[in-house]
Amino acid sequence: MADDPKSVSRRDLLKHAGLAGAALTLPSGTTPLAEAEQARPAATAPAMPGGKREPVENLTAAEADLLEAICARIIPSDANGPGAREARAAHFIDRALGGALKDQRDTYRSGLAALAAYCLSSRRQPFLELDARNQDSVLIDVETGAAASGGFPAASGAFFNMVRTHTLQGTFGDPFYGGNKDFVGWDLIGYPGIRLNVTPEDQRLGARLTPTHKSAYDTAMFNKAEADDHAH
């Protein structure tokens, strides 16, 4: 389970910066994420392949960091290539929380806070400072409901499934919405991209198609208004 070397080095950085989180005395029940996050160094947008991370639009920086780390475990960057981090799935979700997913904004806020608190109370470390294996074990607790006692307002499994669903949308959806950056999601599963006129040859068994690497909105053919409503 090789991890993205860049995120590993970030974890190392956090480790060396001091494990303030581990020493914290935890209040019972939900810790607001902001409070929990004060425990760790003010660091640090996650290292981004090819440059700086996008500014957050609807989440707080701490929420965005945590969400990014969760997405990166759902679809990891590994020996098989890039994952949700490179696709910018968390950016897709952050943006959508101001539009199509705005009704879920509070669910994200409380769910991320509950996850952070659960992690601190059960693992004695902030999620971002755990290694991949331990991050996975926390997420399994959340997915299976074992973390339900940690203050999740709804069933924790429902929260996990929601994040998973949105991570897939942000990784494999049209780049217009802020995810699937550089078409990494489509390349990952071999989707050859949008073709407005598909030939019989394109539908033959064994056909080898060159990826088009186009968004639906790269052409002037389609109205963007409705999509914009959903994107922002």
Next chain:
Amino acid sequence: MPTNLKPTDVVVVGLGAAGGISVLPLAQAGIDVVGLEAGTWLTKKDFAPDEIRNNVRDWPMSVQKAQQEVPTHRLNAKAPTTRAGSHPMMNAVGGTTLHYWAQSWRLNPWDFKVVSETTKRYGASRIPKGSTVEDWPFGIEELEPYYDKVEYETGVSGQAGNIKGAIDQRGNIFEAPRSRAYPMPPLRSTGFIDLMTSAARGLGWHPFPGPASINSRPYQNRSACMYHGFCNKGGCHVDAKHGPHLTTIPRAQEMGRLKVVTRAHVISLDVDANGRMTGVTYVTDGQEFFQPAKVVLLAGYTYENSRMLLLSKSKAFPNGLSNNHGQVGRHYMSHGQSASVTALFPFNLNAWYGLPAQGVAVDNFADDNFDHGALDYIGGGNLWVMSDRRPISAASMGTFGRTPNWGSEWKAFVMKNADRTNTSYLQKTTLPYESNFLDLDPTVKDPLGFPVCRITADFQDNERKVAAMAQERMTEWYNAAGAIATQANPIGSMNVTTHAYGGTRMGRNPETNVVNEWGFSHEVPNLGILGASVMGTSGARNPTLTVQALAWRTAEYLAKNWKNVTI
């Protein structure tokens, strides 16, 4: 007080698959029509190939009247009521034909005579207990000329299996005789569909390409299909997929006989003291209008047709319009569309493109096409395999229990298998039962304060047995084609669906049916009803072409019998 508008001959409530077709035969007869539509006009510029917008966020159906009126559902009169998050139909000129799959089937002959044919072949005891099924008031031969009319007027691609009794093995050998071939050849096949076709032949079955209301070649100045893969819940970017907004509606407008009013939200169907229709009342931008008409054609979706009737109470009809026999909302059916089978193959299927209507059908196990003598159910299922895949849905595939649902192991599985699965579409006979019906929800209301429709319905033993049989045959078919794993999916519930039937059933007996054999109310002579709400059986295939043939027939009857209907 509503503003009184200029009277017209006919007002059509809803310009979707049914109402949108009816306007042309009326216009051709010189009858003036006002078409009231809750939605707006959309064009091919609105139909981007965008899975997030179309499929994930249900754009075609969002910000629509229908979304505020999602019916509630309960399994039976004692079960708790739930409400789905969204309505699968949309409001627009052309209605749900904008984003439907466009499979364009004629029913099979048995569907019109379930009671008499079952009784003749197996005995009356074989009609399932509690079923209210009746024979249709006519056989398929009565509807054939209207099927033909709609196929040529709107453009349907397909391979005939029976032209005037001459069987053609390339088509559906079980279909009723048709008067001529389809106006266009079938949509083309694909490598994977060829493979499935060969496998079906190897099993001794009769596979054939299904009919589609999509151009396989240019037709009437509309483009041929481009097979781009975003047809499912998406509109067509080249207008190759038919909807009445492209044909019958503009043709009626060009004749100067049709006035289309968009964003018109009809709130009541109005009668005089004698119980005859006087017109309808609608709201647009908060203003009320009364549109007087000599005849009203109610052409909403199945749920809305029953609901509008039940909401339109008057002295003459204290329990709802045309409901003095208590039949409105009865004989509800929702097609068995679930209970599919998903297969995993050991090679890529290259199914990234195509459309749900591009595929291969097997009808050997549908209707009464096989002997039920030793079986404990009647009816059957149509097996359908298609080329339809989009990236988010592909990545969301099940893993057949082979990996967790996320993480590196899952990622490796999806990378390998995203193009190696196929989910079939199995449509099964669903019969009407005393216990399955529509009425008004006692508590849930729309934003105007009107109760929404409530569905009380559950699949019965017959439907469950048919589903199990269809899944067995489908699994056999996938295995013959080389699948390495298969999974039978759950039957689901009879909650809100795109294939909903009944509520205003057609039949000669006014004690058990709302409309007569021509689609006009038994109780209100100048009220016609269009849509699958008049169908008394579901068949094992998509309803739209039958809905359109019936709509044409009702409109033609009105034109030919104008004086009798309006007297």
